[in-house]
Amino acid sequence: MTFEIQPSAPDNLDTVQDIHAAKGSQQSLREANRARVVRAVQQHGSLTQVELAGITGLSPSSVSNIVTELADAGVLDTTPSIRSGRRARMVTLARSIGVVAGIDVSARALRIALSDTAMRVLAEEVLPLAPDHRADLSLQRAASLLNELVESVDAAGDELLAVGVGVPAPVDVAAGTISSSSLLRGWDGAPVADLLTARVRVPVVVDNDANLGALAEARYGAAVGADPVVFVRVSHTIGAGIVLSGRVLHGRRGTAGELGHVIVDEQGAVCRCGNRGCLETVAGSAAMLHLLQASHGHLTLEDAVTRAIDGDAGCRRAIADTGRALGAAVANMCNVLDPEIVVVGGEVARADHLLLDPLRDAVDRHTMRSPAGSPAVVAAEFGEQAGLRGALAAALDRARELGALGVAS
Known part of the structure; x- marks a missing residue:
């Protein structure tokens, strides 16, 4: 959607080129x-x-004019309201703009x-998944379920603007492909974006699930306003996402933040990645x-976490041991990145203080004094x-980049 704005030229411009430059x-x-x-x-x-006006730093009159323009264009909706005893104009996004979809692939399920x-x-x-689920079949089922969800909210097919996909493996975000050869069996090298785009016919953006968790928490959740942000996902696997200056750090091959595969014991067990003594072999679910x-x-x-929450001493001890081992590795990240905050999510994080207290203690003990x-x-x-x-959020960003929201990013 474009807006035809014709501002007047300042009086001190002498050439046609100057006038066009000013207008632009x-x-x-x-x-x-x-x-x-x-x-x-x-x-x-x-x-x-x-x-x-307060959030954007724009003047109230500028906000009023912009809201009126975008409401007329169908981008925003406005309704009268009362705030602090005074009349106010409430602004929301227009539902007619469309919808976006998010897909989170894990070892056992697809959400x-x-x-x-x-x-x-x-x-x-x-959607439950088989232990050795494959990319092509899983994405085919995901596309069918996505179409059902779009119909369930009475949205037309062309209202779906973009899809974001998170997977528990390194991702080449530019190509939308899995860049690892051993971390997600059945998905190695899979062109996820192409496979799903062929079925849903809308833009698809793919990233590592911990990276997407970091994006969500930094933009909308527990880390709003903090920088840098480290997000740690503790579930069937261990991963981390890093947000620096508002952007997710991917690294050269999409492997930035693979916390589960830092070496903690050179003589330890062989990991699924092929190395020996990775953090996952010590603190992973297995x-x-x-x-x-x-x-x-x-x-x-899920059983172990639930029993720990219910008071089982053995399960509590196992989760505390996980927290201590994880905390030492997180402290190393903190010594390298100096984050303002560390956010912990994933299935094991349901145990709350049973995991977080020993993790915090280890971070405090091993992080360089300052x-x-x-970090919190x-x-x-x-x-x-x-x-x-x-x-x-990634799907929404892609829709915005492509101009599907009616304004440029």
Whole structure:
């Protein structure tokens, strides 16, 4: 969607080229201000115009004019309201803009959510996966389920703007392919973006699930306003995402943040990645459940966490041991990156203080001393759903980049 703005030229411009340059500059500024207003509403949901002025730094009159333009264009909706006893104009994104989808692939399940462009989740579904699920079949099932979700919210097929996908493996984000050869069996080298785009016919963006969790928590969750941010996902596997100056750090091959595969014991067990003594062999779910097998028999990760929450001493000890081992590795990240905050999510993080207290103690013990103290270690605001929320955010970013939201980013 484009807006035809014809600003008048300043009096001190002498040439036609000067006049066109000034018009172009003012047009670019106007578009940038509109984008700031739309992003503020996307991130915060419903806002008054006064609140929008405070968040964007624009003048109240500029906000009023921009809101009127975008409301006329069908990008924003406005409704009268009362705030602090005074009349106010409430601003939200127009539902007619469309919806975005997020898909979070894990070792055992595939979660799909649909949201509007204000990041309000409209529908959500979980699809169990076989232990050795393959990319092509799993994405085919995901596409079918996604179409059902779009229909369930009474959205037309052309209202789906973009899809974000998170996977527990390194990703070449430019190509949308899995860049590892051993971390996600059945998905090695899979062209995820191409496979899914062929089925849903909309743009698809793919990233590592921990990266997406970091994006969600930094932009909307427990780490809003912090920089740098480290997000640690503790589930069937261990991963980390890093947000630096508002951007996810991917590295050269998409392997930045592979915390589960830092070496903690050179003589340790062989890891699924092919190395020996990775953190996952010590603090991953398989190691935790192996410790419990003699005393508790066969448990799933969900069983172990639930029993720990319910007071089982053995499960609590196993989770505390995981927290200490994880904390030492996180402290090394802190010594390298000096983050302002560390956010912990994933299935094991459901245990809350049972995991976080020993993790914090280890971070405090092993992080280099500073007058500012150790970085804060907090639970993810979105819990196990951080990756899914990040997938929605990535889809929204892609839709914005392509101009599907009516304004440039």
